[in-house]
Amino acid sequence: MKKIIELLNLEVMEAFEKAGYEKEYGAVTLSNRSDLCQYQCNGALAAAKKYKKAPIMIANEVLSILEKSSTFKEIKAIMPGFINIILQDSFLADYLNGMKNAEQFGVEKTKQPLKIVIDYGGPNVAKPLHVGHLRSAIIGESIKRIAKFAGHEVIGDVHLGDWGxxxxxxxxxxxxxxxxxxxxxxxxxxxxxxxxxxxxxxxxxxxxxxxxxxxxxxxxxxxxxxxxxxxxxxxxxxxxxxxxxxxxxxxxxxxxxxxLNVEFDLWKKESDAQPYIPDMVQYLKDHNYARISEGALVVDVKEETDTKEIPPCMILKSDGATLYNTTDLATIVERKKLFAPDAILYVVDKRQELYFEQIFRCAKKTKLIDETVNLTFLGFGTMNGKDGKPFKTRDGGVMRLEKLIQEITDAVYEKVMSNREMDQQEAREIAGKVGLAAIKYGDLSNQASKDYIFDLERFTSFEGNTGPYILYTIVRIKSILNKYQTEVGKINQDTQILGADSDSERELMLALVKFNEMIENAYSENAPHKVCQYIYDLSNAFSRFYHDTKIITENNKVKQNSWISLICLTEDILNTCIDLLGLEAPERM
Known part of the structure; x- marks a missing residue:
């Protein structure tokens, strides 16, 4: 199923071509002035220079072709040559019905699936997990789920430190x-x-x-x-x-x-790479990739274009001992032999960027891995306390991850119990899901490469851009649908979504149709924060629609059934998105 932006591009580009201009000028984008229009095309401004014609004239020529289209409710040429687009409500509704009936809401799986290994664990054995292990695990898990949703074969590896x-x-x-x-x-x-x-x-x-x-x-x-x-x-x-x-x-x-709702396909260890080291070292020597420097065996990885110093990659110390470099290179050799991946992604603290630059260059220069294999360093920032320094316990120690999860879960439990009377066991189960959402969404909603402040009070809030707010939105939809089935009747899954009846309904529809494009961007940019931003915008759009619309008491059954179908789609897409983040919504809150 084509993305809605692709359909608009095809139609507007064709109009530019019919008007005698290169079709590339017909590219459509989301409007940066949502108060004026939904989409826009600025191609007439760019075309004016080439065709030596006023942009408003070009825009009006294109409009004369498009104004009879059933796709557009309103399409205007605005000085000096912008084309502002508002979609026909029936076109929007038809697109949503297509999403509702399509597999994965119309997101097509890639026609060229890749085999991708993601390295996103890295804890040392014999040590408890602490907050420093949080980001790698939850960012890596989300990237893995997004890539699988896009149709790729993904292998998640914990890669334990067990040999030092x-x-x-x-x-x-x-x-x-x-x-x-x-x-x-x-x-x-x-x-x-x-x-x-x-x-x-x-x-x-x-x-x-x-x-x-x-x-x-x-x-x-x-x-x-x-x-x-x-x-x-x-x-x-x-x-x-x-x-x-x-x-x-x-x-x-x-x-x-x-x-943490984090799963690994492989529980491989540093020690698993050891059998590959002797042959790898011999290969580097035999092919003159490595040289002796002050007794150590090294590979030069500096390039002429470097503007900063890139030290040689050390393979063996002067006493013959191996290093992390040796093990990581041998792990690449192992992964090549076992999986023949098209890409290997490392979700690691961004302070290790230089180290991985050395490893990647060494692996490619020495042909330990094919040039076509994409080695990617996904560096993440630090999780800081309110003082702006790396997050610590009150006494200044490194907090155990188990303790952090428990603290947040307890805070959510208190909020749940303060709002209503509830069975303690059920409240604990709800607090577990909501607490996990508070932690993971609080992290994932930030761009991975940036540091962020861990704020317990803000992350556990049921308002604003937080995990609990997203789950509360889903639970609210569940409540409406349960009430409908109790007071009105069974939900008909085949009911069609009709054209919008209000601005808030239209805004909800416009938020829903952006799903396919968001998934594509989240995958291509390895960006779970784009999923978070999308579901926050979608949740806000639903909340406005909910407050403006009396769904259960509506007398017009055709209209009511359309609304029920619309919010069913909203719930399904929200549930799909939170699953991509490794979250789960409770039945009630």
Whole structure:
């Protein structure tokens, strides 16, 4: 189904061509003066220069062709040559009926589906998720859902950090506390226990303690580095402990991501890339892509056109040890082998832009990945407190994500209970959905690359551009439809939407027809905030229509049925949009 702007473009372009001008001048855009018109064409102004004719004359010639069209209710040429367009109400209604009956409301799936890998997790195992992990997870999840809706094959990968010094620190501290564990007995040849020797709570206490202790005691850090080396060399007892750490951590991570309504297709790890490293390093040496610099193996990635310094990409340190660079390049090799993707997107803190620039250049220059594969860095800004600094707890620590979710859910619960009497369990379930909407919409409604202020009071408000307001709009529609079915009768899904009866109904229709174009833009720009802006505008348009229209008490049944059909479409599109954001509306609030 063509977007409404495409239909207008076709008609106006054809009119320009019939009038003797190049059809490209007939491009139509949304009006920037909605008080004057709905759409506009400024092509006559551009054409005037080429055809050496007054733009108003060109506009009037085009109008003489268009004024008999059933598409336009009003079309005017305004000095010095603007063409202002107001659509015929019946044309708008017909388009909405087409959306209502079409799959995905007329959004056509791409004819050239891509295979896209999105890397949007990145937590380290053995550590709890904190607020710093929030943006990557929810932005990546929304981008994944939008790309799937557009018709692409999308693979979401959590890409866990599980192979670095933190593993050696945990193993070293465990050995210090419980030296008699079988994992530290080099003579042991039996099966290692299936049950881990620690809980997730104990694990989350061990790592920060060991990390802090290692900074004060060099010999302890040296021991941890040696434990990391032994683990990476395949020491059986350490490998068994590492597996316990993974199992306990991943089980806990899955619970936390589930609370965020974030899902991964792959739970791949840094360690999964290790088998690819030896061959990759040898390949870089054999093809003279890498050179030795001060004992380290590096690849030069600077280009002549660079205006800033781009350091070489280090592959191996002088002692032969690998780095994150090595692992990330090997992960690209792994993804190429396993999935042959057309694109890989990294949803990462924008402060890592230079690092990923090095990685991408290195991968392309050395032909580890084909030139045609699109490697994209989607850098996001920081989530800040009201002081403008990165969000912290009241005592200045980094807040656990679990605690943040609980704080917001509790705040919403208090609001729900203060407005009406409700069963506590139902109120908790509602608060869970609304609280999650407050967090995720509060984040996603901002352009991802920008920093934003986390404002608990504003995000949990049921008014303004917030998640709770969007959900409240959906719940209000549900309430109207339930009341209609109770007091009037069954909803007829085949009822046609008629031409608008009022300005507010027309504005709601105009908001709905922008859905297809919004989806296209949100996908092409990797921009969930465009979905948020759309549903906020749509919710406002519905609210104005609702306040102006007595739907349930309307005596004209034909008109009433049309309105019911219109708000059913509104609810369906709002529900589709919040699903793209990873949200869900309750039945009531």
């Amino acid at each position: 010094l933190q593993m050696g620190l945990i193993i070293t501290e465990l050995k210090k506390r419980t030296p008699d564990l079988v994992y530290f007995d080099d003579t042991f040849t039996g099966e290692y226990p299936e049950e881990p020797p620690f809980t997730i709570s104990e694990l989350e206490e061990i790592y920060p303690f060991a990390n802090a202790y290692s900074k004060e005691h060099p010999e302890y850090r040296e021991e941890a580095m040696n434990a990391t080396f032994l683990l990476q060399s395949g020491k059986p007892g350490y490998m068994a402990l590492w597996n316990h750490i993974l199992n306990v951590s991943i089980s806990d991570l899955k619970k936390n991501y589930e609370k």
